[in-house]
Amino acid sequence: MHDLPIYDVVIAGAGPVGLFLACELRLAHLSVLVLEQAEDPHAPLKQLPFGMRGLSSPTLDAFHRRGLLDDVAAPQRAAVPPTHWMQQPLRAGGAGGHFAGIQFFHDRIDASTWLYRLPSPAGTHMASNMAHIESVLAARANVLGAEIRRGIGVDDVEQSDAGVSVRARDQTFRGRWLVGCDGGRSTVRKAGGFEFVGTEPEFTGYSVEVELAQPHAVVPGRQYTPTGMFTYQPPGTIAMVDFDGGAFHRTQPITLEHVQRVLRHVSGTAVTVTALKQATTWTDRAFQATTYRNGRVLLAGDAAHIHSPLGGQGLNLGLGDAMNLGWKLAATLRGDAPDGLLDSYGAERHPVGAQILDWSRAQVALMRPSHSTRALAAIIRDLIETRDGATYFAERVWGLSLRYEMGGSGCEHPLVGRSAPDFVLADGTRLGERLRNGKGLLLDFDARAPLQALAGRWHGRFAYVASDAHNKLGLAAVLVRPDGIVAWAGVDTADQAALKQAALQWFGAA
Ligand SMILES: Cc1cc2nc3c(=O)[nH]c(=O)nc-3n(C[C@H](O)[C@H](O)[C@H](O)COP(=O)(O)OP(=O)(O)OC[C@H]3O[C@@H](n4cnc5c(N)ncnc54)[C@H](O)[C@@H]3O)c2cc1C
Structure with a gap:
């Protein structure tokens, strides 16, 4: 065992967060091993239409600052026709995003309030496909020299003052540090003794691709009904929410008959599903690790926090974790980190995660099938139509309101703790x-x-x-x-x- 190489950092999980963190650590020339459970990185659910992800400003800034933006944005810029409801502008002026399905529009937003935001190629928001993002990040991690081993899932973790031993498929790997980026059901989180607390689900959510006998029987777009919510993009892409307390999720196989039953229930139609092409379920379970570090084991991404995907924030949150953690861990390993630098990772990122969990809970509250909820939603709809309202929701959804509490230097300037403006320098570089x-x-x-x-x-x-x-x-x-x-x-x-x-x-x- 003592002849085994000791990596500076072992990362569990080659999802977007693990891969991006690997890139960050390789920029600092650390030795990095990424262990990924899945043999094949090309899971069907990462492809369109289910793989579409909304990227917010901090993520786009991060990609811009690491020279990844052009590659990530390439398919969008090649003007791929919209294939997913998130990409469809629903009204002149263009939808900028939504809160519980209630959209805010570009032409209502007062960007003049963002005093320290300069125009940047990063922009404020964009949609991209998970499979594409992962392939861009994997390619960069490979070029930078990270070792990625697929088909080797982490089973157990043991740590000492000097390092971490990772058991994975009958092998042992050693690292000075271990970061669990192994998703919502993280083995590292469980084996590493982290506490995970939060709120249990109210619904099972479905993303399905189907063929319908009567495609016109279901109203396109997002609909709230007395029994739930669904979003239908013809001819057959449907997201729907069934307030069953999360009972169905992962307890039974998703059959055509079941999907038809739920669709009939939430849409109030007698529609017939003739084929089920793809299906996945999710819930609004919202949990967060109480701390992101336990000794030499750290958590990032879904391993540290899970919530409903309805707000479209989880990937952004996780990539933000990686961007925050990478350089701090690198300085710690190099030995030039100031006291407390590594712990500032949790101190900065935990409150951001907690805020996103609450943002997703607030959306669940606005989706419950009840008269009082619809009345409350009508009020939010009025507010979101106002200039201040649209600006507020854009700030939150696009991540522009992100600011870390960074007391210590005595500098009171409002920019401190915020993303730096993308200054254009005299030579034209940014x-x-x-x-x-x-x-x-x-x-x-x-x-x-x-x-x-x-x-x-x-x-x-x-x-x-x-x-x-x-x-x-x-x-x-x-x-x-x-x-x-x-x-x-x-x-x-x-x-x-x-x-x-x-x-x-x-x-x-x-
Ligand atoms: C339907 C849906 C829509 C979404 N839409 C959005 C959106 O619009 N915007 C947004 O920001 N987010 C969205 N999300 C959330 C986003 O996909 C996740 O937050 C993001 O994928 C988290 O990345 P991650 O790398 O932390 O975890 P994952 O993507 O889950 O990756 C974890 C990796 O770890 C691997 N792994 C698991 N266990 C082990 C183990 N024991 N050892 C080694 N490897 C292991 C897995 O195989 C996987 O490759 C959505 C999610 C869903 C389900």
Whole structure:
């Protein structure tokens, strides 16, 4: 056993979160082993139409900052015809997203309130297909040198002060750290002794592809009925919610007869299903690990939090975990992390996860089949039509309201803790492109020698870039963490105490 190689990090799960984390860790030149249970990465449910995922602003920013955006967006840009209800604009002005199926529209949003958001290729939201996202991330992880072994599921985990032993299909693998990215039923979470708490489901959700004897008997689009909710995109793509307390999910095989029974029940029609092509179920079970770290074992993605997919947030949440964790774990392994850096992963990401779980619960509350719920939904519909309402929902759904509590540096600028604006520098490059190596950055718009000298003391941990920019947003300089979050922003660089404090807080001793 002692002859086994010891990886810096073993990752359980080659889903999008595990793969993206592997890329982040390889950028920092760590040795990374990814163990994936499934032999075949091309599961049918990751393909269209069920594989479609809404990507929000923090995810698109992250892809932009790592040079992955063009590859992820390529199919959209090739103008693939819409094949999924999420992509269909339902009204002039275009739907920007929804809350419990109640849509907000682009032409209502007041983007002028987002003072520190500059136009960026990343944009605010986009739809992409899971299989495609995973293949882009797997290709990047391979190019960067991560070792990915498929068909080897993690069975058990043991940790000591020095490292972690991972049992997987009769083999043992060793790592200094283990990250469980092994999805909602995470083995790492269970074997690692994490507490998982939350609320039990109210419904079973179905995503099915069917052939109907009377395709016109069912009303297209999203419909609330006295018995549930369904969304029908002709000729045969249906999502539906049956408030059965989650009783059906994973307890029985999904048969044509059952799908027909549920569809008749929630749609109130006598429609006949003649063929069941694909089907999967899910619930609104909303649980979260109470902590994301237990010794040398960490959790990210669905392994750390699960909730209903109706809000379209889980993938974004998980990729945000990976972007937050990667550079912190790398600094910890290198030995230059400031005290508490790794624990700031949970401190920053757990509240974001808790907020998303509540966001999904609030949507479930608005979908219950009752008169009072429909009355409440009518009020939300009125509010979402207002300028403030549409702006609020866009901020939440697109992830623009994300801000980490980052007390410590004494810098009070409203940008601190937020995603850095995508400044266009004098040479035409963007800030996002300058973060591709996974390192932090001090961007000095005035090329002041004292700032350069200060940055020199952290050489190798964050770069110093002196450049004018097209729109500086009234700033003189900005310190950006490797994950693109602003650590310090100054309108005046004469007093460098807060900048130095922020550098110490996030990049360790000079
Ligand atoms: C119908 C539906 C629609 C959705 N729509 C959206 C959306 O629009 N936007 C959005 O942001 N999110 C959406 N989600 C949620 C999103 O798909 C998940 O949150 C996301 O896939 C989580 O990624 P992950 O890598 O954490 O987990 P997963 O994608 O579940 O990947 C986990 C990986 O770990 C592997 N694994 C499992 N056990 C082990 C083990 N013991 N050892 C090794 N490997 C293991 C699995 O095979 C899998 O490859 C949706 C989900 C569903 C079901």
